Amino acid sequence: MxxxxxxxxxxxxxxxxxxxxTAQAGLIITQQFQFEDGTDFGVISIDIDQIDEFGNVLDWQLFELFGFTIGESFLFVADFDPLNLAAGFSFLSFDVNDISGSFAFDGFWESAFGEGFMSIFTTAGDFLDAGIFIMGPATITSVAVAEPxxxxxxxxxxxxxxxxxxxx
CATH class of the missing domain: 1.20.5 (Single alpha-helices involved in coiled-coils or other helix-helix interfaces)
Structure with missing residues (x-):
């Protein structure tokens, strides 16, 4: 007994x-790249657990522009306010190529200005286009992983x- x-x-x-x-794998911030009329042409998602000692994120979870998935990075920095994640990125700078090796994109965006500027080149360095863009509102998601x-x-x-x- x-x-x-x-x-x-x-x-x-x-x-x-x-x-x-559940263990938190991280909070993911996602924002849309938009033309000035509000039409989406790209998306970027970062995991804030990838933050470095200076408060910057140097890698992305998902990065697409004009239907092309971005693969190679020569420069990528995203900054955000950890006390106000809903505000999304406060700064974004990139110099990247798509995974097919067809296009190169470089640009920057800062929340203080409300808009950014992007240039598009061939990977051989030929200029194709440039223009102003804005970032859509931030979406914050939490990825939960079941533990063993x-x-x-x-x-x-x-x-x-x-x-x-x-x-x-």
Whole structure:
């Protein structure tokens, strides 16, 4: 009798300790690149867990311009206010190529001005176009990842059932 009560208590404590919990993989800030009329032509998403010691993010999660996925970076810096994530980026500077190797984009945007400037080149360096752009409102998402604690819970419950079955 005492063993089964002790075993039940032990399983209860073990399952409370190893209950599945979510770990934050990071908050993701996403903003749209827009023409001055509000039409979207690109998107950028960054994980704020990638922040460096100076408060800048030097890599992206998703970066697309004019339907091209950006792959190669010669310069990329995104800055934001950690106390006001909903404001989105406060500064963005980039010099990048798309993954197909067709186009090169360079530009900058600063929230104080409300608009930015971008140039488009071929990867051979031929100028194609340039213009002003704005950034759409920020979207903040949280990515949750389940921890392996769920497996530990199932294993401890399984061992408990095996021990209980042997006692009978």
């Amino acid at each position: 005492f063993k089964s009560v002790f075993l039940t208590l032990a399983l209860l404590v073990a399952s409370a300790v190893v209950m599945p919990q 604690a769920a497996w530990l819970l199932m294993l401890s419950a399984g061992f408990g059932l095996l021990i209980r079955r042997r006692q009978r």
